[in-house]
Amino acid sequence: MERTAIHRRLTWQYASVVDVVAETARTKTIVLHPGDWDGHLAGQHVDVRLTAEDGYQAQRSYSIASAPEDEHLVLTVEKLNDGEVSPYLTDELRAGDQLELRGPIGGYFVWKESLGGPLLLVGGGSGVVPLRAMLRHRRASGSGVPARLLYSARTRDDLIYRQELGGFDAAITLTREQPEGWTGHSGRVGRKLLADVAWPPAERPLVYVCGPTGFVEAVADALLALGHDPARIRTERFGPT
Amino acid sequence: MTTPISRGFHGRRSDGDQAARVPPGNYLTRDFPVLSAGPTPHNPLESWTFDIRGEVAEPRTWTWEQFIALPSERVTVDIHCVTKWSKLDTSWIGVSLDTLLDGVSSSAGYILAFSDGGYSTNIPLDDVRDGKAWIVYEYEDKPLAPEHGGPARLLVPHLYFWKSAKWVRGIELRQEDAPGFWEGYGYHNYGDPWKEQRYTDD
Numbered sequence: 001m002e003r004t005a006i007h008r009r010l011t012w013q014y015a016s017v018v019d020v021v022a023e024t025a026r027t028k029t030i031v032l033h034p035g036d037w038d039g040h041l042a043g044q045h046v047d048v049r050l051t052a053e054d055g056y057q058a059q060r061s062y063s064i065a066s067a068p069e070d071e072h073l074v075l076t077v078e079k080l081n082d083g084e085v086s087p088y089l090t091d092e093l094r095a096g097d098q099l100e101l102r103g104p105i106g107g108y109f110v111w112k113e114s115l116g117g118p119l120l121l122v123g124g125g126s127g128v129v130p131l132r133a134m135l136r137h138r139r140a141s142g143s144g145v146p147a148r149l150l151y152s153a154r155t156r157d158d159l160i161y162r163q164e165l166g167g168f169d170a171a172i173t174l175t176r177e178q179p180e181g182w183t184g185h186s187g188r189v190g191r192k193l194l195a196d197v198a199w200p201p202a203e204r205p206l207v208y209v210c211g212p213t214g215f216v217e218a219v220a221d222a223l224l225a226l227g228h229d230p231a232r233i234r235t236e237r238f239g240p241t
Numbered sequence: 242m243t244t245p246i247s248r249g250f251h252g253r254r255s256d257g258d259q260a261a262r263v264p265p266g267n268y269l270t271r272d273f274p275v276l277s278a279g280p281t282p283h284n285p286l287e288s289w290t291f292d293i294r295g296e297v298a299e300p301r302t303w304t305w306e307q308f309i310a311l312p313s314e315r316v317t318v319d320i321h322c323v324t325k326w327s328k329l330d331t332s333w334i335g336v337s338l339d340t341l342l343d344g345v346s347s348s349a350g351y352i353l354a355f356s357d358g359g360y361s362t363n364i365p366l367d368d369v370r371d372g373k374a375w376i377v378y379e380y381e382d383k384p385l386a387p388e389h390g391g392p393a394r395l396l397v398p399h400l401y402f403w404k405s406a407k408w409v410r411g412i413e414l415r416q417e418d419a420p421g422f423w424e425g426y427g428y429h430n431y432g433d434p435w436k437e438q439r440y441t442d443d
Contacts, residue, residue: 051245107425
């Protein structure tokens with residue numbers, strides 16, 4: 001689907017739902033075929049709009065999970081129990097439905113080869129979604145930029161893209177359990193884990209941090225405490241304070 | 242194009258009274274989401290200053306002590322984020338831009354607000370005068386939290402909230418408009434929530 005991204009007006013359009021795949025108990029991956037798509041950059045998002053029979057509408061933003069090179073446009077959505085849009089996307093939407101969207105949106109929390117590296121991606125929960133797009137793009141484009149993912153989830157069952165992550169340089173930490181046979185890390189991402197996993201500040205890694213607000217605040221503060229350059233740290237946050 | 246119905250979608254509507262205060266495409270939240278492009282800056286108040294510079298006869302600078310000694314106002318307003326949330330009746334304390342610009346002689350038509358961390362945002366000068374904008378340092382009667390822009394942020398409630406620059410350190414008055422941080426990444430140059438001016442050509 002990769003095409004040269006050109007400036008054009010962002011209009012609402014339909015996308016056909018090709019498939020809906022369960023990632024975890026709380027997340028679904030939605031595979032879409034948009035009618036008209038000029039390509040995107042890894043890390044961008046789309047706006048999704050739902051319309052009820054009486055015309056009532058609701059819209060939300062979701063990160064793109066697919067690489068620009070992938071065949072389909074893919075979103076991975078976490079269900080929020082008190083949500084208005086996400087429960088519909090995870091529980092009701094199915095193959096053959098039409099979804100209204102516009103995008104791609106956002107030009108800062110993106111990675112492309114020309115930005116270089118080494119690339120450190122730090123994700124909490126569903127914050128791994130745009131980072132997965134970057135990892136897939138790096139591989140598909142044949143980039144030689146070193147890239148490493150540090151991914152924090154509550155439990156092993158909460159890990160999104162669990163099988164796929166085995167194919168990347170990925171360190172995983174679980175914060176709420178240590179299942180039998182678990183060989184990854186345990187506990188929250190802090191200075192110690194970052195010092196173990198991240199390139200040292202002298203290597204000037206380009207860092208992308210995405211996750212719930214508290215997670216991003218803690219990780220970014222720890223990176224600064226370790227001496228990383230704030231201008232090399234990009235963040236994207238979601239959820240309440 | 243005709244709007245497609247999302248099979249099985251009913252939605253959650255706001256109360257009529259409150260719904261009228263939420264711009265199109267936005268929804269009501271009681272949380273206070275945090276959106277920032279980089280790490281939260283933590284700089285000591287001793288070295289904090291607020292500057293008015295650019296197209297002015299005499300630039301001005303306030304230290305933190307001087308700034309919080311200025312006449313302040315309590316402001317209770319609704320705020321609207323381009324990421325779709327709106328929050329009603331938020332309460333702030335800060336200094337009106339009218340106070341800061343009082344006596345400033347300039348032919349500028351625009352400001353560029355600038356912040357710790359390198360953030361910036363552009364606004365027509367008329368949109369920060371006549372009781373429309375403040376530099377606030379308290380939220381709900383407490384010092385403004387760092388992740389929400391503390392020690393001080395710009396507050397321009399009639400525009401999308403990215404215009405209310407966090408960690409603000411001053412404003413530059415300009416003859417010609419120039420895009421700020423998000424405006425350069427595809428977001429609308431003006432950002433009126435009631436016209437849904439989210440992205441460049443909206």
